[in-house]
Amino acid sequence: MNPPAAIALLTDFGSSDWYVAEMKGVLLAHAPAAALVDITHTIPPGDVARAAFVLARAHAAFAGGTVFVAVVDPGVGTARHPLAVHAFGQFFVGPDNGVLEAAYADPDASARRIADAKLLAGASATFHGRDVFAPAAAKIAQGGETTWRKLGPTVEVPVRLPDPWPTTAAPDSDGLVTHVAHVDRFGNAITALGELELEAWLNQRSVSGVVLRIHGARGSSVTEIRGLARTYGEAGEQPIALVGSAGLVEIALPGGHAGLRLGLAPGDVVELHHRETA
Amino acid sequence: MNPPAAIALLTDFGSSDWYVAEMKGVLLAHAPAAALVDITHTIPPGDVARAAFVLARAHAAFAGGTVFVAVVDPGVGTARHPLAVHAFGQFFVGPDNGVLEAAYADPDASARRIADAKLLAGASATFHGRDVFAPAAAKIAQGGETTWRKLGPTVEVPVRLPDPWPTTAAPDSDGLVTHVAHVDRFGNAITALGELELEAWLNQRSVSGVVLRIHGARGSSVTEIRGLARTYGEAGEQPIALVGSAGLVEIALPGGHAGLRLGLAPGDVVELHHRETA
Amino acid sequence: MNPPAAIALLTDFGSSDWYVAEMKGVLLAHAPAAALVDITHTIPPGDVARAAFVLARAHAAFAGGTVFVAVVDPGVGTARHPLAVHAFGQFFVGPDNGVLEAAYADPDASARRIADAKLLAGASATFHGRDVFAPAAAKIAQGGETTWRKLGPTVEVPVRLPDPWPTTAAPDSDGLVTHVAHVDRFGNAITALGELELEAWLNQRSVSGVVLRIHGARGSSVTEIRGLARTYGEAGEQPIALVGSAGLVEIALPGGHAGLRLGLAPGDVVELHHRETA
Numbered sequence: 001m002n003p004p005a006a007i008a009l010l011t012d013f014g015s016s017d018w019y020v021a022e023m024k025g026v027l028l029a030h031a032p033a034a035a036l037v038d039i040t041h042t043i044p045p046g047d048v049a050r051a052a053f054v055l056a057r058a059h060a061a062f063a064g065g066t067v068f069v070a071v072v073d074p075g076v077g078t079a080r081h082p083l084a085v086h087a088f089g090q091f092f093v094g095p096d097n098g099v100l101e102a103a104y105a106d107p108d109a110s111a112r113r114i115a116d117a118k119l120l121a122g123a124s125a126t127f128h129g130r131d132v133f134a135p136a137a138a139k140i141a142q143g144g145e146t147t148w149r150k151l152g153p154t155v156e157v158p159v160r161l162p163d164p165w166p167t168t169a170a171p172d173s174d175g176l177v178t179h180v181a182h183v184d185r186f187g188n189a190i191t192a193l194g195e196l197e198l199e200a201w202l203n204q205r206s207v208s209g210v211v212l213r214i215h216g217a218r219g220s221s222v223t224e225i226r227g228l229a230r231t232y233g234e235a236g237e238q239p240i241a242l243v244g245s246a247g248l249v250e251i252a253l254p255g256g257h258a259g260l261r262l263g264l265a266p267g268d269v270v271e272l273h274h275r276e277t278a
Numbered sequence: 279m280n281p282p283a284a285i286a287l288l289t290d291f292g293s294s295d296w297y298v299a300e301m302k303g304v305l306l307a308h309a310p311a312a313a314l315v316d317i318t319h320t321i322p323p324g325d326v327a328r329a330a331f332v333l334a335r336a337h338a339a340f341a342g343g344t345v346f347v348a349v350v351d352p353g354v355g356t357a358r359h360p361l362a363v364h365a366f367g368q369f370f371v372g373p374d375n376g377v378l379e380a381a382y383a384d385p386d387a388s389a390r391r392i393a394d395a396k397l398l399a400g401a402s403a404t405f406h407g408r409d410v411f412a413p414a415a416a417k418i419a420q421g422g423e424t425t426w427r428k429l430g431p432t433v434e435v436p437v438r439l440p441d442p443w444p445t446t447a448a449p450d451s452d453g454l455v456t457h458v459a460h461v462d463r464f465g466n467a468i469t470a471l472g473e474l475e476l477e478a479w480l481n482q483r484s485v486s487g488v489v490l491r492i493h494g495a496r497g498s499s500v501t502e503i504r505g506l507a508r509t510y511g512e513a514g515e516q517p518i519a520l521v522g523s524a525g526l527v528e529i530a531l532p533g534g535h536a537g538l539r540l541g542l543a544p545g546d547v548v549e550l551h552h553r554e555t556a
Numbered sequence: 557m558n559p560p561a562a563i564a565l566l567t568d569f570g571s572s573d574w575y576v577a578e579m580k581g582v583l584l585a586h587a588p589a590a591a592l593v594d595i596t597h598t599i600p601p602g603d604v605a606r607a608a609f610v611l612a613r614a615h616a617a618f619a620g621g622t623v624f625v626a627v628v629d630p631g632v633g634t635a636r637h638p639l640a641v642h643a644f645g646q647f648f649v650g651p652d653n654g655v656l657e658a659a660y661a662d663p664d665a666s667a668r669r670i671a672d673a674k675l676l677a678g679a680s681a682t683f684h685g686r687d688v689f690a691p692a693a694a695k696i697a698q699g700g701e702t703t704w705r706k707l708g709p710t711v712e713v714p715v716r717l718p719d720p721w722p723t724t725a726a727p728d729s730d731g732l733v734t735h736v737a738h739v740d741r742f743g744n745a746i747t748a749l750g751e752l753e754l755e756a757w758l759n760q761r762s763v764s765g766v767v768l769r770i771h772g773a774r775g776s777s778v779t780e781i782r783g784l785a786r787t788y789g790e791a792g793e794q795p796i797a798l799v800g801s802a803g804l805v806e807i808a809l810p811g812g813h814a815g816l817r818l819g820l821a822p823g824d825v826v827e828l829h830h831r832e833t834a
Contacts, residue, residue: 006584008577014463015293015571018336019523021286021317025339028284028313032341035584035592036313039577045464046533058574061581061686063588074532077509125509127523130339185570186601231633231681245575245683254630255602292741293571296614297801299564299595303617306562306591310619314591323742324811352810355787403787405801408617 004034004141005065010055012043012072022130030138046074048099052161056102057246064089069137070099077125082114082132084151093137098161115152165192175273176201180264187257189264190250195243212241213271214251217263282312282419283343288333290321290350300408308416324352326377330439334380335524342367347415348377355403360392360410362429369426371415376439393430443470453551454479458542465535467542468528473521490519491549492529495541560590560697561621566611568599568628578686586694602630604655608717612658613802620645625693626655633681638670638688640707649693654717671708721748731829732757736820743813745820746806751799768797769827770807773819
């Protein structure tokens with residue numbers, strides 16, 4: 001038998017209670033040789049969209065076969081289904097409330113309802129992370145696709161999250177409007193604008209570069225950044241814009257904290273305009 | 279040889295110093311293939327009772343054979359003994375100061391003093407987590423009960439913690455009095471009253487339900503909750519009571535924070551009264 | 557093939573973003589059976605010296621062969637080299653900015669530049685932890701010294717950190733002057749003065765002991781402690797001094813918080829004077 005795949009956990013359980021430990025106890029009871037990885041457990045309680053965003057950023061660095069268990073589950077014990085989605089050659093286990101949105105970016109994603117009667121019969125009404133998702137994830141980590149297929153019927157229309165920050169055209173120009181999606185520990189304000197989308201827009205016309213107009217402090221101040229940097233090390237005293245490690249445009253102030261300096265929070269508007277060739 | 283059992287760590291070391299890492303370094307040096315799990319390291323410094331409470335909640339989700347290392351050890355280097363307790367088919371390693379109280383809930387629990395001369399001779403006076411408990415735990419994880427028996431002599435009367443929140447009868451009725459034992463990250467105020475104790479009391483008389491009277495804000499306010507919910511999803515705008523995943527009665531305000539809303543902290547009084555059948 | 561060595565991670569990435577998870581995803585993709593250990597991820601952003609201090613304290617508890625990946629890397633994407641240092645029978649992987657200083661305490665330490673063209677060609681300009689250091693560390697964990705030798709050319713003069721707190725002679729006596737290097741979660745103020753250095757100084761003359769004069773609250777108050785304790789348990793209401801588990805002289809107030817009580821922070825001066833035999 002092959003060694004089990006790694007299992008990566010993402011929850012809103014924090015690190016002071018015993019809930020994550022209980023999930024890991026169950027995971028190891030079923031898959032003793034599986035490597036367990038914490039993505040994070042500091043998702044704000046019930047913040048499904050934040051968890052979905054983090055999972056979308058994290059999963060691609062893991063090998064095929066990895067099982068992600070994402071438990072941000074305010075509806076635990078109610079009618080929402082427990083799901084296991086196969087996508088990107090990986091598996092995504094969690095409630096059908098949108099937290100697994102990252103998986104559906106794969107057009108071939110396939111969702112199954114976890115319908116194992118034995119699992120569900122013994123489950124508490126308050127902690128499916130421990131009672132349903134962990135044992136299901138452990139089984140998938142050991143048995144892969146074959147096991148996943150047997151978990152239950154296909155779910156044709158899983159719950160989807162609307163894109164909270166779709167890129168739009170700037171109202172009075174041929175620019176783009178995106179939003180701050182996340183401010184990380186370094187103060188980098190990561191927007192929702194991906195590298196490919198940026199390049200497509202830049203290539204529309206032969207332009208030499210870009211100007212970013214950042215509406216910070218909840219709209220009360222505007223900062224302009226000319227051009228995109230390549231590394232954090234290029235920064236002086238002023239904020240820079242660059243494509244970060246997540247493949248998203250971000251605003252950074254290396255040695256400082258762009259989020260604090262510019263008053264940026266998720267939802268703040270960032271406009272991109274062409275800088276015409278001189 | 280069998281693969282080693284999992285080893286779960288519970289300490290008051292926090293996550294910013296290097297103490298947990300040193301323990302893990304020693305654990306892996308002795309048991310390279312053991313899975314290491316953090317229960318939590320955010321126990322307030324020296325709070326033996328809190329650690330004991332968390333360990334009591336966490337251990338049952340782990341497989342038989344699992345080794346728990348609980349190091350909240352203000353008396354390190356003094357006369358208190360290092361212990362390894364065999365209970366519930368699992369092993370509990372730590373100082374003889376009550377932190378292993380969870381193990382003694384098994385009437386067949388058996389405690390041994392870690393008396394390995396080599397271990398103790400080389401130990402620092404300030405960090406037995408690294409120098410005594412980690413190597414002992416790693417040995418047990420690899421050798422199981424046989425190894426545990428050889429660690430040292432049986433300790434007949436280990437240090438016990440008094441139950442900080444025993445259930446009592448309500449003074450002026452046939453109700454029950456329990457206490458808030460823990461407020462978790464979601465704001466759920468978890469009481470010390472277990473499901474079995476609750477059911478025994480409910481079954482005393484044929485009653486249709488229960489009313490909880492919660493004395494929050496350190497006694498200055500009283501909230502009444504009628505009946506027990508089954509899931510968090512049933513809540514509206516008002517706090518609910520239910521039996522949570524730990525098998526304990528808890529007060530919850532899903533989408534909110536019951537602890538903050540009602541001003542609840544460990545030690546606050548919760549009374550349960552019969553609601554007579556109409 | 558032997559099982560891979562353990563891999564221990566030390567970063568300034570925090571635990572709320574997905575950066576540590578991405579590193580672990582890559583590590584497990586390359587070395588699925590490697591045990592991953594977090595030293596800490598709460599190093600203040602960019603604080604290379606703090607990370608170097610923590611790594612120096614943590615590494616000795618780990619087995620030979622362990623691979624440490626230390627990523628505090630404000631210069632990522634610029635000309636600074638990625639390094640892999642072999643020292644103390646262990647491996648230290650990270651940027652050439654001083655964060656691996658602990659390794660150079662081994663006079664036989666040998667540094668190599670990670671020059672794997674394939675690795676570097678595919679790397680982002682903003683996250684070498686994931687793109688360069690993690691795959692290199694995973695390879696070393698699997699292949700040991702042989703693999704390490706093939707990573708790239710020897711670096712004769714890696715970047716070194718100046719000792720931030722060298723021990724000096726007290727200006728007006730034959731005493732010693734050291735500094736607070738770290739205040740841990742328990743409030744222990746750990747100085748930069750090592751046990752061997754202390755003993756050498758004590759043995760210079762036949763003296764019965766030592767008096768410590770601690771300049772706290774950034775110099776505005778002075779506390780005197782007479783003699784060295786052996787364990788935290790010996791403390792009464794007053795601060796004590798002892799050689800802690802890291803082999804460094806520390807000021808402790810068990811049951812309290814020496815750092816808060818005495819107003820101590822890294823850089824504060826601690827003088828040691830002989831206490832003459834009566």
